[in-house]
Amino acid sequence: MSVPRDWTPPTAGVQEGRPSRDQVVAGLKATDEGDPELVQLLTPEGERVSDPRFDGYASDFDVDALRGLYRDLVLVRRFDREGNALQRQGQLGIWVPLLGQEAAQIGAGRAMAPQDMAFPSYREHGVAWTRGIDPTDLLGIFRGTDHGSWDPKATRFHLYTIVIGNQVLNATGYAMGQKFEGKVGEGPDSEATICFFGDGATSQGDVHEGFVWAAVYDAPVVFYCQNNQWAISEPTERQSRVPLYKRAGGYGFPGIRVDGNDVLACLAVTRWALEECRSGNGPVLIEAFTYRMDAHTTSDDPSRYRLADELELWKLKDPIERVRVNLVREHHVGQEFFDEVQAESDELAARFREFCVNMPQPAPDRMFSQVYAEPSPVLEAQRAAYLDYHASFETGEPLAGSSARRV
Incomplete structure (x- = not known):
């Protein structure tokens, strides 16, 4: 597969030393098809593969830990699907689905230490789950009754940010405060911040300003870009000539691309990045390369701007299925476990629905x-x-x- 570093010879219409449009698109969309710079520990077929750089950050994940990750993925997807249905039935004003991005969120969320702080956008339902926030606490935002009913200080998870990219400024400022207060360095109590945003946000000035300040002050912040390839209806290749993780080099800090549908790789890479930040080596940019399987929000119709065959291709890279296959093939986990998780997810969805339908009308x-x-x-x-x-x-x-x- 061609990548931007494979320059074409100068020809008519192609400026010397610059990639063609096809090479730009190929580089932006390079995933597990032979891209050596993409971190992957679990293939779409469920095979555990080695990456010497990050194996140590996932070495403690035995079969029980993988079961836990599988449970996280299934339960988060289940209440997300219920949120979609509730909006269609008039119970929510809008819903922002995360279908396809569960691994990117669960992996990053489970990598955080209790003292770390997270700044989400408006799609991080999976990260909220890992921070102990009950899914019903998300409903008020989308029903229009509150701005979020959890305590950001207690959960170490900020309220959702609707303005695209604004949370990057907030996260950078918070991380600068962590450094100024001496909470960065060696020791079990050192802190870091992680900020979640999408590929579309990387075109916002707030994001670039956050990058500048974080680099200048060496702020302990992990910039976690979930590149789901669509900024509503705009594909990534219309926003960048290079893979997004490579932008970090222009600010003077490391960037890395991880398979965003591989929960184990997302966890390992985020653990590494947070450790870098806690020890004073931050910031770090992570590009979790994934795909938005559903609409941008329930107000969006993705069939108007993307092809069905692209969606079918990404179904083969489903983040839940690869964990299930790994558990069955390599750890011989029986059907009883999967049935239990499915039953638990149905119970969660029923509680989620009942809570939503019976939410009191605010004064x-x-x-x-x-x-x-x-x-x-x-x-x-x-x-x-x-x-x-x-x-x-x-x-x-x-x-x-x-x-x-x-x-």
Whole structure:
């Protein structure tokens, strides 16, 4: 497979010393088809392969640990699919699916130490799961009743960020604080930060500004790019001439590409990167090369901009199936285990659905309750005016001082 370093001879329409468009696309899409720079420990066929650079970071993952990863993957996918169904049935305003990206998220999440801090975008349901956040805590965001009901300090998992790439600035600033407060260095209590974003976010100024500041201050932050190849409807080759992980070199810190559908490789590489950051060698950019199997959100129709055969190809690289095959072939795990996990996932989905359907309607003044730390006269006046207006829909009476009546 051609990659950008295989330059073509100068011909008409091709500038000397630069790759052709086909070579750019080939390099961006190089995965497990012979790409020596892609880290992989578990092939799509479920075969455990060796990588001397990272084998040690996954050496403690015996059959019981692999069972745990398989359980994580299945349960996260199950409640994600339930979230999709709930939105289609009118119970959620929107849902952001992670189908196909479970390994990239579970691997990175399980690599974190309890004291590490994570900054997500809006698709990191799998990372939230690994930080002990109940899936029902995610529902308020997509039902429109709250901004997230978990405690970011207790879980070490920040609230979701909707503005594309903004969390990179937040994560970089937090990591700089970790360094300034002496929480970086040798020892079991040293800390690092990990920030999650997609390939589309790499075209945002916030991301590049975060890279600059992290490099200048040697901030202990892992930039974890889940390259699912589609920034809504824009493919990666329209955003970059080189594989995304290579951009790190321009800022002076290491970048690495990992098979984002290989949960074991994602875990090992993220462990290494977090260790680099905790010991003062950060930052690091990880490009988890994966594929978004579903729509960008439930408001999106991917059939309008990508081909079905591409989707079928990536089904063969399913992150859950390769772990299942490995457990069966190499560890002789029986069907009983898989049936138990499936039953547990169904129970989780049922609890997830019941919680969503029965969520209480927030009081009308809820939007005013967490704006400022202390009461504000202006805010209180706005609250009173809004409640008066809201009450007029119940009574049919005009607002005070108004000659207009509700029609």
